[in-house]
Amino acid sequence: MSETPRLVVQPAPFLRPQVTTPRIMGDVLLALLPCLGVAGWLFGIGALLVVAAATVAAVATEWALAPAPRGRSLADGSAAVTGILLGLTLPPSFPLWMAALGGFVAIALGKAAWGGLGHNLFNPALVGRAFLQAAFPIAITTWVPPSGPLALYRGNLALPLMQSAPDAVTAASPLNLMKFQGDTGDLGSLFLGGIPGSLGETSALAILAGGLWLLARRAFDWRLPAGMLLAVAALSALLHGVAPERYPSAAFMLLSGGLLFGAVFMASDPVTSPTSPLGAWIFGAGAGVLVVLIRLWGGLPEGVMYAILLMNAATPLLDRVTQPRAFGHRRWQGSARA
Amino acid sequence: MSLLAGAAGSFRHGVHPAEHKESTAHLPVERMPFAGRFVLPLAQHLGAPARPVVQPGDRVARGQRIAEPGGFVSTAIHSPVTGQVVAIAPRPHPQGRLAEAIEIAVDPFDLQRPPRRPPLAWRELTDDAFAAAVQEGGLVGMGGAAFPTHVKYRLPEGRRVHTLVINGCECEPYLTCDHRLMVERPEAVLRGAAIAAARLGVETTVIGVEANKPDAVTALRAALDGRGDVRVAPLAVKYPQGAEKMLVRALFHQEVPSGKLPLDLGYVVNNVATMAALADWLERGQPLIERVVTVAGPGVRRPANLLVPLGTPVRAVLDHCGGLTADACEVVLGGPMMGTPIASLDVPVLKGTSGILAFTAAEAQQPSEYTCIRCGRCVEACPQLLNPSRLGRLARAGRYEEMEGYFVADCVECGSCSFACPSGIPIVQLIRVAKAALRERKA
Numbered sequence: 090m091s092e093t094p095r096l097v098v099q100p101a102p103f104l105r106p107q108v109t110t111p112r113i114m115g116d117v118l119l120a121l122l123p124c125l126g127v128a129g130w131l132f133g134i135g136a137l138l139v140v141a142a143a144t145v146a147a148v149a150t151e152w153a154l155a156p157a158p159r160g161r162s163l164a165d166g167s168a169a170v171t172g173i174l175l176g177l178t179l180p181p182s183f184p185l186w187m188a189a190l191g192g193f194v195a196i197a198l199g200k201a202a203w204g205g206l207g208h209n210l211f212n213p214a215l216v217g218r219a220f221l222q223a224a225f226p227i228a229i230t231t232w233v234p235p236s237g238p239l240a241l242y243r244g245n246l247a248l249p250l251m252q253s254a255p256d257a258v259t260a261a262s263p264l265n266l267m268k269f270q271g272d273t274g275d276l277g278s279l280f281l282g283g284i285p286g287s288l289g290e291t292s293a294l295a296i297l298a299g300g301l302w303l304l305a306r307r308a309f310d311w312r313l314p315a316g317m318l319l320a321v322a323a324l325s326a327l328l329h330g331v332a333p334e335r336y337p338s339a340a341f342m343l344l345s346g347g348l349l350f351g352a353v354f355m356a357s358d359p360v361t362s363p364t365s366p367l368g369a370w371i372f373g374a375g376a377g378v379l380v381v382l383i384r385l386w387g388g389l390p391e392g393v394m395y396a397i398l399l400m401n402a403a404t405p406l407l408d409r410v411t412q413p414r415a416f417g418h419r420r421w422q423g424s425a426r427a
Numbered sequence: 428m429s430l431l432a433g434a435a436g437s438f439r440h441g442v443h444p445a446e447h448k449e450s451t452a453h454l455p456v457e458r459m460p461f462a463g464r465f466v467l468p469l470a471q472h473l474g475a476p477a478r479p480v481v482q483p484g485d486r487v488a489r490g491q492r493i494a495e496p497g498g499f500v501s502t503a504i505h506s507p508v509t510g511q512v513v514a515i516a517p518r519p520h521p522q523g524r525l526a527e528a529i530e531i532a533v534d535p536f537d538l539q540r541p542p543r544r545p546p547l548a549w550r551e552l553t554d555d556a557f558a559a560a561v562q563e564g565g566l567v568g569m570g571g572a573a574f575p576t577h578v579k580y581r582l583p584e585g586r587r588v589h590t591l592v593i594n595g596c597e598c599e600p601y602l603t604c605d606h607r608l609m610v611e612r613p614e615a616v617l618r619g620a621a622i623a624a625a626r627l628g629v630e631t632t633v634i635g636v637e638a639n640k641p642d643a644v645t646a647l648r649a650a651l652d653g654r655g656d657v658r659v660a661p662l663a664v665k666y667p668q669g670a671e672k673m674l675v676r677a678l679f680h681q682e683v684p685s686g687k688l689p690l691d692l693g694y695v696v697n698n699v700a701t702m703a704a705l706a707d708w709l710e711r712g713q714p715l716i717e718r719v720v721t722v723a724g725p726g727v728r729r730p731a732n733l734l735v736p737l738g739t740p741v742r743a744v745l746d747h748c749g750g751l752t753a754d755a756c757e758v759v760l761g762g763p764m765m766g767t768p769i770a771s772l773d774v775p776v777l778k779g780t781s782g783i784l785a786f787t788a789a790e791a792q793q794p795s796e797y798t799c800i801r802c803g804r805c806v807e808a809c810p811q812l813l814n815p816s817r818l819g820r821l822a823r824a825g826r827y828e829e830m831e832g833y834f835v836a837d838c839v840e841c842g843s844c845s846f847a848c849p850s851g852i853p854i855v856q857l858i859r860v861a862k863a864a865l866r867e868r869k870a
Contacts, residue, residue, distance in 0.1 A: 094751060094755060094756055095756065096756060096757060096758055096768075096769065096770055096771070096772075097756050097757045097768070097791045098523070098757075098768045098769070098770045099757075099768060099791070099793065100768070100853065100855075100856040100859070101759075101763070101764060101765050101766055101767070101768070101842050101855070102763060102764045102765070102842035102845050102846050102855070103757070103759055103763040103764075103766065103768070103784070103786060103790065103791075104444050104445075104600065104763045104764065104790075104846055105790070105792075105794050105846075105851075106794060106845075106846060106847060106848055106849055106851065108804070108849045109794065109795075109797075109849045109850075109851065110797040110800055110849045110850045110851075111797070112849070113800070113802070113849055164795075164797075165797050165798075167800075205798065206797075206798045206800065207798035207799045207800050207801060208798075310802070310803060359800045359801050359802035359803065360800050360801050362801075363803075364801050364802075364803035364806050364814065364816055365803065365806055365814075366803075366806075366807065369803070412814055412833075413806065413812045413813075413814070414812060415685070415811060415812050415813055415834045415837055416439075416672070416676075416682055416685070416810065416811040416812045416813075416837065417672070417682045417683055417684045417685040417686075417687070417811075417837065418684075418685050418834065418837075
């Protein structure tokens with residue numbers, strides 16, 4: 090007779106999930122590598138320092154503010170993801186102290202204040218960016234042309250609480266040119282990224298590579314970016330078809346500004362988007378429509394950040410009205426009160 | 428294969444766990460030698476426990492009835508061996524407590540001839556008499572739930588059944604006992620199905636088999652020999668296809684309404700092994716005294732498909748398979764998605780025991796738990812189209828009454844949500860606890 094081993098008794102199921110939350114966060118980090126690489130190649134050391142400042146501040150804030158046991162919430166990797174995402178939405182010559190402040194706000198106000206990962210209503214990286222946009226409107230819209238892998242910008246080194254010294258060379262982003270000068274430039278450089286812009290969003294190629302990785306690893310709900318991009322493409326193609334001289338082409342709208350980056354990496358944040366497939370489509374489409382409205386008729390050249398934040402706010406409502414119809418029921422879930 | 432699966436029907440949502448069937452799918456069923464002692468709990472089916480009709484000290488023959496049904500939703504129990512009743516007393520039960528059981532010591536000098544009698548004239552029986560005859564054979568659903576089979580053949584007044592559904596999905600990973608039965612005894616399955624179909628008066632019989640068992644489909648079709656009233660339907664491989672409401676949805680695109688049974692839509696669903704057992708009982712007089720059990724998992728030295736006399740201690744079955752590996756630390760009866768973990772190897776194989784699975788520390792380790800990131804994977808997994816994430820949150824908060832508005836009562840506890848959750852949240856367990864608490868409050 091065999092000896093009796095000490096048997097573990099735990100509830101079914103006995104098979105473990107194939108995808109884990111740290112793996113998802115790890116996949117997002119890997120998916121961001123092409124963007125980071127292109128940012129370093131085009132905009133240089135200064136750009137990478139901006140990302141590093143935001144990330145270090147975000148991780149440190151998570152460590153300091155997350156519930157006990159201290160540091161346990163770092164294990165899922167989400168704070169680092171937030172910091173890198175924020176950094177990649179900033180201009181390459183952005184002062185490092187401002188980037189760090191943004192990383193702090195992203196975690197403190199964007200996440201910890203809500204109760205930590207999974208409880209926040211708004212995308213933390215975008216909360217950080219919205220704060221920076223409000224606090225430092227000049228610095229966050231000061232673009233430089235790509236200056237090569239060795240570039241470091243005077244703006245980066247501004248002392249805390251000091252005005253950033255303007256860089257010798259500044260440049261307008263393609264969306265600025267479109268909005269204020271009606272110039273939509275060259276689609277090829279929009280695709281490859283050799284244009285002024287926030288440091289992670291200029292190269293459509295790098296973003297798409299990351300998106301394909303996330304898709305292959307099933308690390309995000311593809312309906313969110315797909316809905317957003319389809320809505321932008323459809324609406325801007327329609328407008329361009331009606332009045333090509335007044336409205337830019339769908340290709341320009343898709344490739345310029347922060348749309349691709351926002352769709353692939355920000356709108357797809359599971360925490361701040363609906364859980365149901367139908368809700369995901371509505372969220373994506375709503376964000377896409379808002380982007381077009383803000384870009385073409387709003388006061389700002391770019392609207393991706395506010396479009397996603399607004400849809401974040403609508404997420405609890407979307408979740409409520411898009412519950413799947415339960416098997417064998419006619420009523421919608423949540424409609425019955427016990 | 429994927430083309431085949433694409434063409435086959437299925438239900439909505441569900442999960443795709445690794446199948447792990449390769450270690451036993453090709454192994455013919457071998458007969459397990461008799462152990463020395465057998466433990467037959469009086470409660471090994473759904474419903475009322477059986478009542479003993481023997482006394483300690485009584486000599487019993489193999490196949491002799493040792494307990495009678497304890498009510499209508501209950502069934503008889505028979506001795507798996509010729510031997511002597513040594514005790515009627517509480518014994519370890521797979522559910523984790525002691526339960527009243529009949530313990531029988533085998534007679535080592537008996538030839539253990541299988542019980543035989545002439546075929547029963549089942550066509551001539553009234554409905555009541557047929558149900559009673561099936562109940563007398565101790566037959567239960569052998570897919571795991573162990574629901575007394577005769578209940579399905581005593582239809583409520585005025586109820587019509589148009590289709591008999593035979594469940595050969597075996598969607599739980601690791602398990603291959605139904606697979607082997609379909610390959611090795613397809614004619615027994617079909618004879619049982621023919622009896623069931625005739626008694627129910629149905630025009631059509633459909634056997635649902637997942638497409639990962641092409642040899643079972645072939646064997647059944649060959650045994651059919653051109654009969655047109657039975658259809659073998661390959662289904663896409665997906666868990667939990669074998670849940671009867673999912674199976675009806677997969678085969679006929681019909682949703683059984685909440686709180687209703689397939690019977691309400693005119694379907695009766697039976698497991699393949701139950702059909703073979705029905706034929707064995709009515710045609711040969713062998714009651715349910717043995718069943719095929721898959722012994723598998725990384726903690727088992729020699730995986731096998733065994734024909735095990737009911738009441739055999741799990742320890743004896745594992746010993747027959749070379750014992751547990753040194754690092755085995757978890758033993759489960761049934762499949763890995765819905766099975767029962769056991770704390771002691773002294774519990775017996777029951778009528779509903781489809782598998783004995785052993786896992787090592789690597790599989791048994793609880794996943795680290797992270798906070799819910801609202802990714803929606805559980806929502807896309809739930810075959811009942813519920814929102815497990817929300818149910819889990821409400822359960823954690825103790826807001827059980829609110830869960831009823833999200834149809835917690837419809838949860839079939841298939842475990843797809845826990846399996847899909849990247850944050851390692853034991854969602855189905857939270858729901859189980861909530862359901863139990865709700866039942867208690869209502870009682």
